[in-house]
Amino acid sequence: MSADKVSRDNVGAAAQTSAAAAAAPARGPITQAQISAEIASFPAAHAAPAGAAGHPPRDYPPYRSSVLRHPKNPLVVVKDPEAVELTGPVFGAADVAALDADLTRQHPGEPIGERITVTGRVLDRDGRPVRGQLVEIWQANAAGRYVHRREQHPAPLDPNFTGAGRALTDGEGLYRFTTIKPGPYPWGNHLNAWRPAHIHFSLFGTAFTQRLVTQMYFPGDPLFRHDPIFQSVTDPAARERLIAVYDHDLSVFEWSLGYRFDIVLDGPAATWREEGR
Amino acid sequence: MSAEPGGLLDPTPSQTVGPFFGYSMPFPGGGEVAPAGHPATVTVHGYVFDGAGLPIPDALLEFWQAAPDGSRAGAPGSLRTDPSNGRLLGRDGVGFTGFGRVATDGDGHWALRTLPPPPDAPYLSVCVFARGLLHHLYTRAYLAPSPDDPLLASLPPERRATLLATRQDDGAAGTEGTEGLRGGVYRFDVTLQGGAAEETVFLDFR
Numbered sequence: 001m002s003a004d005k006v007s008r009d010n011v012g013a014a015a016q017t018s019a020a021a022a023a024a025p026a027r028g029p030i031t032q033a034q035i036s037a038e039i040a041s042f043p044a045a046h047a048a049p050a051g052a053a054g055h056p057p058r059d060y061p062p063y064r065s066s067v068l069r070h071p072k073n074p075l076v077v078v079k080d081p082e083a084v085e086l087t088g089p090v091f092g093a094a095d096v097a098a099l100d101a102d103l104t105r106q107h108p109g110e111p112i113g114e115r116i117t118v119t120g121r122v123l124d125r126d127g128r129p130v131r132g133q134l135v136e137i138w139q140a141n142a143a144g145r146y147v148h149r150r151e152q153h154p155a156p157l158d159p160n161f162t163g164a165g166r167a168l169t170d171g172e173g174l175y176r177f178t179t180i181k182p183g184p185y186p187w188g189n190h191l192n193a194w195r196p197a198h199i200h201f202s203l204f205g206t207a208f209t210q211r212l213v214t215q216m217y218f219p220g221d222p223l224f225r226h227d228p229i230f231q232s233v234t235d236p237a238a239r240e241r242l243i244a245v246y247d248h249d250l251s252v253f254e255w256s257l258g259y260r261f262d263i264v265l266d267g268p269a270a271t272w273r274e275e276g277r
Numbered sequence: 278m279s280a281e282p283g284g285l286l287d288p289t290p291s292q293t294v295g296p297f298f299g300y301s302m303p304f305p306g307g308g309e310v311a312p313a314g315h316p317a318t319v320t321v322h323g324y325v326f327d328g329a330g331l332p333i334p335d336a337l338l339e340f341w342q343a344a345p346d347g348s349r350a351g352a353p354g355s356l357r358t359d360p361s362n363g364r365l366l367g368r369d370g371v372g373f374t375g376f377g378r379v380a381t382d383g384d385g386h387w388a389l390r391t392l393p394p395p396p397d398a399p400y401l402s403v404c405v406f407a408r409g410l411l412h413h414l415y416t417r418a419y420l421a422p423s424p425d426d427p428l429l430a431s432l433p434p435e436r437r438a439t440l441l442a443t444r445q446d447d448g449a450a451g452t453e454g455t456e457g458l459r460g461g462v463y464r465f466d467v468t469l470q471g472g473a474a475e476e477t478v479f480l481d482f483r
Contacts, residue, residue, distance in 0.1 A: 053287065053288050054287060054288065054290045055288070055290050055291045055411075055412050056290060056291060056292070056411040056412055057411070058410060058411055058412055058414075060411060063293075063409070063411065065293075065408055065409030066409050066410070066411055067328075067409075068327040068328035068329050068331075068409070068469075068470055069327050069328070069333070069407055069408075069409035069410050069469050069470065070328075070409075070410065070411075070469065070470060071414065071469060071470055071476055071477075071479050072328075072470055072471075072476060073436075073473060073476050073478070073479075075414075075479050075480060075481035076428070076431070076432070076436075076478055076479070076480055076481065077480075077481045077482075077483055078428060078480050078481065078482050078483075079482075079483055080427055080428065082397075082398070083482065084341065084342060084343050084349060084394075084398045084400070084402050085341070085402050085415065085480075085482055086482075087341075087349040087350070087351070088341060088351070089341055089351050089355065089374065089375060089376035090350070090351045090352065090353050090374075091353050091355065091356065092353030092354065093353075094353055094354050094356075094357050094358070095353055095354065095355065095356040095357055095358060096356070096358055097358045097359075097360040097363060098360075099360075099363060100358055100363055106363060123286060124286075125285040125286050125287075125288060126285065126286070127286055134356075136301060136302065137301075138297065138298060138300065138301035138302070140297075146297040146300075147300050148296070148297040148299055148300060150296065150297075151296075151297060162300065163300075163301075164300055164301035166356075166358070200292075200294070200295060200298065200301075202294075202302065208341045208402055208404065208415075209415075209482040211339070211404055211413060212288075212289065212291060213291065213292065213293075213294050213406055213413060214289055214290065214291055214292045215292040215293075215295075229292060229293060229411070230292075232292075232411050233290045233292075237287070238287070238290045239290070241287060241288075241289050241290060242289065242290060242292065263289045264286045264287060264288045264289050265288060265289070266288035266289075267482055268482055268483065
């Protein structure tokens, strides 16, 4: 395996060997057709254990890196009302500066690309806003290149774009970022694998149990059906919840296009317990 | 936004943290949870392993815990941003936020320095993220396990052992004359996949 392949979200040699042996009799490079066939044949019953609420299964062989990185023993259910995890970390004004939410103003010049606004509300499953909490994002630049030394595919870095931002939600649970639309990028899962354009999101709720890291996608991306990470969410309705909505009212003439991405955090919190849930 | 018949909103699905979080998520002093120079500081460290027994060099661990006095309120100020240039500064070394975040090194190793959790919640809650992991995993590192702990008591011995941080020093590093857990170095490995005796117990909160 070339160093270049190792560099791009690729599995180690052991994982690739074991996954290929388990999933396909064919030898040689893993093709898109093979991955697509695995995606199509992934057993639905396996995909949605009770209570999973649309989350991807951790054991999803079309995403080769998952093969050796998921537990085989069942998770142990904790229902302890005294669990520390029913509370969680807090953040404040010292942690986030106002300009941290504008990824286009972190360098002396303007980044190349399509300027966008991404905004939405962070809610718990009861629809209550998650207030004053930390939202972190990171993404590739307009050419599909991350500012990371292990990402070396031949697309240009942008000296005016790093691609990392932070915000605190307001009293309504609302966050708002200004950034540029990221490009799709190649990775090493299989031959000619490309990730659909996405922005990574990291979210905190009022409880550590509500922690979420996810990826926001853009509507109509032709790469959706080819991508094992997006398709790891096997419920089509749940996949839709990963796709931002283009909102023309958020677009600003001669300036930016607007996308709305609302986020609902899973998991119990202390407040639920207090209310007898 | 869609809702189930029961009225609960459908959650946003998880996706992997991927391999390229390194310039965004880690922050300076993310593993230095204890106030600077605090005499009760404990070091907890270990490796993250995959199902082939290989260390994982691109995992991200987060830690949340009760303060030594039992408080679960936490405090802001883990990250701190310099408003003049946007750089992450990390903690000011005075307060205790209860929150830590550490990426594994190139050899899969991580280390955290924190204050010991209280006797009624004697564990660090650990949230594991990694490329290849489509949905994060929770576990706990128990520093001073009680036989009455409901989670530990529910587990067979070989599974229970995966949640116990192992004290590595002989106690000499601790502060003398204090009750319970003070000072020390603890080892806690996380194994994402393996047999019952190797794979870490991971938790599901309902």
